[in-house]
Amino acid sequence: MVGQSPGEGRAVLLQPFVHQVGGHTSMLTYDEHTICKPLVSQELSFYESLPLAMRQFTPQYKGKGSSGPLTFLKIIPTSPGTDFLHCQPLESSAGAWGGSGGGMALSAFPRKVRARGSVSRGIPMLLRTDLQYHTDSLLEDANGKQAERKSYNPWGLHCHRQHLNRMSSKHNENKLHQFLLLENVVSKCSYPCILDLKMGTRQHGDDASEEKKARHIKKCEQSTSASLGVRICGMQVYQADTGHFLCRDKYFGRKLSPEGFRQTLRQFLCTGNQLRTELLEPIILRLKALLAVIRKQSSYRFYSSSLLIIYDGQEHKTHGTNPFRVDVRMIDFAHTTFKGSKSNPSSTLYDGPDHGYIFGMENLIKILQSLSEGK
Numbered sequence: 001m002v003g004q005s006p007g008e009g010r011a012v013l014l015q016p017f018v019h020q021v022g023g024h025t026s027m028l029t030y031d032e033h034t035i036c037k038p039l040v041s042q043e044l045s046f047y048e049s050l051p052l053a054m055r056q057f058t059p060q061y062k063g064k065g066s067s068g069p070l071t072f073l074k075i076i077p078t079s080p081g082t083d084f085l086h087c088q089p090l091e092s093s094a095g096a097w098g099g100s101g102g103g104m105a106l107s108a109f110p111r112k113v114r115a116r117g118s119v120s121r122g123i124p125m126l127l128r129t130d131l132q133y134h135t136d137s138l139l140e141d142a143n144g145k146q147a148e149r150k151s152y153n154p155w156g157l158h159c160h161r162q163h164l165n166r167m168s169s170k171h172n173e174n175k176l177h178q179f180l181l182l183e184n185v186v187s188k189c190s191y192p193c194i195l196d197l198k199m200g201t202r203q204h205g206d207d208a209s210e211e212k213k214a215r216h217i218k219k220c221e222q223s224t225s226a227s228l229g230v231r232i233c234g235m236q237v238y239q240a241d242t243g244h245f246l247c248r249d250k251y252f253g254r255k256l257s258p259e260g261f262r263q264t265l266r267q268f269l270c271t272g273n274q275l276r277t278e279l280l281e282p283i284i285l286r287l288k289a290l291l292a293v294i295r296k297q298s299s300y301r302f303y304s305s306s307l308l309i310i311y312d313g314q315e316h317k318t319h320g321t322n323p324f325r326v327d328v329r330m331i332d333f334a335h336t337t338f339k340g341s342k343s344n345p346s347s348t349l350y351d352g353p354d355h356g357y358i359f360g361m362e363n364l365i366k367i368l369q370s371l372s373e374g375k
């Protein structure tokens with residue numbers, strides 16, 4: 001468990017994060033409150049230098065501290081056909097990234113370990129690759145047809161399978177795959193409704209090749225990224241009337257017109273029977289608070305980052321400041337640049353705030369306000 005020394009605690013089964021609605025790398029569940037994300041040095045640099053004012057709007061970073069959480073998980077890929085990967089503690093992970101504390105190394109282990117569940121040294125941590133479908137929730141298929149009984153968001157499952165294929169095809173015993181440990185920001189939701197929004201008018205990082213730069217510029221021009229500064233990258237909404245999740249992926253989002261974007265935003269707030277108008281005010285207030293913070297962040301450019309809007313599809317009110325469990329979080333900082341970045345000190349330096357991101361935030365707030373006014 002997070003917070004324990006590498007040699008303590010029970011075995012942990014690393015499984016795909018079942019509520020992954022966007023992105024292209026597979027997210028893994030470490031425990032109920034923690035997910036593992038493939039490490040990118042630029043994103044690590046961002047989390048290590050995170051401005052205090054932004055912390056409430058990003059997942060908690062759990063990857064540092066000599067006596068605290070594990071610094072990294074390291075995977076050594078194995079040959080195709082292996083059901084699980086076995087994790088052993090490393091003596092230290094301080095070398096490559098300047099961190100302190102223990103890390104974990106995942107290496108190939110035979111199929112029979114699955115039944116035995118023990119190893120000669122350290123905690124067994126198993127990465128599940130033979131995904132099973134369960135009946136605890138329903139997800140609509142890509143064409144909106146009859147729901148198939150399974151508990152994994154189709155996009156997350158797609159990312160996980162691709163990730164495993166890459167690991168198998170690039171088998172190299174000396175290659176270590178490193179992960180960040182981050183807060184699972186939907187852990188408190190019974191039925192997490194998630195909207196993944198790609199923010200800003202520019203998506204390519206400063207390090208992008210000319211070919212990649214041209215590709216990203218074209219995607220922005222042909223989508224609402226250019227006109228609104230925001231586009232939909234993924235979505236899942238719990239439908240209370242049918243008991244399943246309605247899912248949309250990034251390809252759906254790229255095709256939307258500004259009006260289509262607005263209608264999809266409305267759909268995100270509709271749980272089948274009704275529009276959850278009571279969610280609009282807390283979401284708008286949270287977005288305005290984030291916008292005020294972004295406006296004060298000089299030199300930051302959040303290229304290709306996403307914004308998650310989250311609420312619980314289970315309609316029950318609780319007491320406190322957030323009765324509907326509404327949340328807004330920024331994620332994905334692999335291409336974020338800022339003055340003083342350790343990972344890329346020679347990168348382009350920018351003055352003032354990220355106006356492309358601010359443009360997207362302002363339009364998003366305006367659209368939500370229009371929905372709130374019944375327009």
